[in-house]
Amino acid sequence: MAKIPLHVNGKAHTVDADPDCPLLYVLRGDLELNNPRFGCGLAQCGACTVLVDGHPARSCVLPVSRAANKQIVTLNGLGTPEHPHPIQTAFIEEQAFQCGYCLNGWILTANALLDRNPHPSEEEMRAAFAGLVCRCGSHVRIFDAVRRAAGMIRGSGQAKDQDWRRA
């Protein structure tokens, strides 16, 4: 066990943990931050994704010691209910999930993609998501949401009230 400093969603914490323990179990168990979810424990699906210094990381395999002193952001830290991140707004507008268990991976990976490339092509978008699973099959609306978010971030398409999707 070791004292490990963690910066999560702008707050400083010190946890007493096995340095080899994956970050996921520390975030969930010690800090009671529920957003990253256990999907596979094998870095195969992305349900456990968090941002570490701005990059999507699979917290189910990342030893907590390697996240020490880095800036960790969970979905909850991306925006707030009062001020959602534009990507969250876009995903809500497009009603982009079924069960939503996988969504940490998609939203945080989309965030990283649009940070480095606000004009992703369809191929670039699919390639960015190649390592993610959505078992319900919500991909069509996820892609719609990413396109909408890209437009919002570029400023070419504000989040307009859709008048709730005239039938």
Place this chain on the structure above:
Amino acid sequence: MLATSRRGFFGVVVGFSIADSAIAPRAAADTVKPPASDRLDSWIRIGRDGGVTVFTDKVDIGMGLQTALSQIVAEELDVSPRRVSFVLGDTAMTPDQGGVGGSTSISNGARPLRNAAATARALLLQLAAERLGAPAGELTVADGVVIGGGKSVSYGELVRDHELNGALRVSGRGFNVNVEGQGKPKDPSQYKVVGKPLPRAELAAKILGTAEYSTDVRVPGMLHGRVMRPPAAGAKIESVDDSAAKKIPGFVRTVVKGNFAGVVAENEWAAIRAAKAVNITWSKPAAELPADVFAHLRATAPKASRPGLSRGDANALASAARKIEASYEWPFQAHATMGPGCAVADVRAGGVTTVWCGSQKNHALQKGIADLLRVPPDRVRCIWMPDAGSYGRAGYEDAAADAVVLSQETGKPVRVQWMRADMTAWGSKGPAAVIDLAAGFDAAGNVSAFRFESRCFSGSEVLYVADAAGNFLAARLMGLPNTSAGTEFCNFGDCCPVYEFPNLQSVAHVVPGLDDPASPLAATHLRDPNGPQGTFAMESFIDEMAAAAGSDPVEFRLKYTKDPRARAVITAAAERAGWKPRKSPGGDAGAVSRGRGMAYAVRGGTYVATVAEVEVNRRTGAVRVTRMVCAHDCGLIVNPDGLRGVVCANLIQSMGRALKEEVLFDRERVTSVDWNTYRVARAGDVPEHVELVLLNHPELPPGGAGEPSSRPTAAAIGNAIFDAVGVRLRRVPMNAERVKAALARA
């Protein structure tokens, strides 16, 4: 802490807190009586703030059901749907409606809610008539405010001094439970809220990261459990050495009962390490899994056979001028939910137990857990929480039983989270099937005879109703018999469309299961039990028949289809896809050939037709679906936007089942253990174009949409592959290796 998913945005129930009652410690004498179905306030309550709380067993497993139900209730009460909040799937608080399943939650499950809401409105109008001094018949309601006699009063004000309750007449059981009171539901022609698109009530919180799932339940003193399943099907525990586990900080204990093994620790990481550290010596099982599941299905004597829909001359096939035959194969497929099974159980003295999990059928689970603990069901309370999707009897029930066993043994609340392989390899499976079809034509080329014969594992080897102990994997590993296993056929008609052939014969067989005593290949319901299997066969073979007759596949279907709703979806999908009549195959001979295929399905009064367009790489065999067009008729549409989301997701999930999903196993064990060895649709597989045509029928009752659009996809893709390259794929998944092999044989 548990409240967010159990309350809507505005509805606050005055007088009790759902969250507190859900986690409050219970005394040993506590029993839990289910709410009386014949009382209005068991179903619906109005708060003093005008909020409406609905109590229902119809849990929302990620398809927006709660939102559609809010529209149905709001419609009857003349309130905004956003005033309606829900208590879902809590055996202490919600009447038993059989849980959810079979795409029946709108068609059947909404009925008692609609009637209860109509009765609540009638009672409120009586109160308002007295208060306002105007006849009830002359009152109008706008968002919960009753107006009449030049005055107005809100629902919230009306219930301040009056208890809103009354007797209801109860009929039916399970999914068919209904209640009726003095209020008569509106005529659908008056609907203002039902039929309008509405964002899902629970989805924003998920996206904002504030929603809670069953995986997030924490109760005071809770420990963490992991299970250790046998390395081979049928292996038995010979010895256990947990000396290494005992050195792990936080380790609590190992639990072994029969061939059930688990560990409990103070934190999750310690539980994971301990599960690996416990050294179990397992026996080498005597029996082997079949080398080839389809050969096994064909060669094994059925345990039951049932003649199905048949008509006309049984000898017509023998006397046909021309005959074609084909055999179709569907493998075991896995639920493989995004999050492996997870549950929290708190077993206290006297078997007083609380379970939190994502099971679709919590009242059944209550009975099953009680049977496992050998206590009366009223000692057990099961509380539903959202989980990682659910496509049938997903395995949350088994995780709940694991948690119950570990909690009972340790005397502490225990949270069990399965590892990925526990779900993919050891979760019960959608049944494998073989379906043999034959058709005869007369001299003029018309269909004169048809025969359907299916062989499958029973889809209820692990019954979808988990109301007996032996239903749980933990119990079967402990040596309890699976007393509730049922015999479920892949029936002609139930599982595929029926065409108007003059002479037809059908029979279905069920082959004994591999569930002795606790097989990783035990079959259960996985999104539309036997529907994708039967429809893949029928809807592929109808194209084979069309090709044999030299006909266009859409025209051929219409020639033998009278049902106007079936004709309407087939026609609508073809029109939207720009379908030009011609026979298949029609692809070019280039390195990548393009093709189009159609299939249709009926399930429980819902009609679906799907056109798939594909590109087939002749060198590699790789199939890419470039476009899917789906026409969908589920009667009256409640929430068109929610429906679009559900159907779009079904199309992609079922495309993955058609092209990629197959549970692999050797003679000892399932070798599909993770996302690399059990492949599902990924971002790169998604068609560029997915187009829906929703056919609304306000004159019909609302039907189901959770499963029907899963049915036709595989056949639509298989037919498109045939159209592209002229080879017929008769086994799912239609992966590159199989397509390449079929091309080499051609």
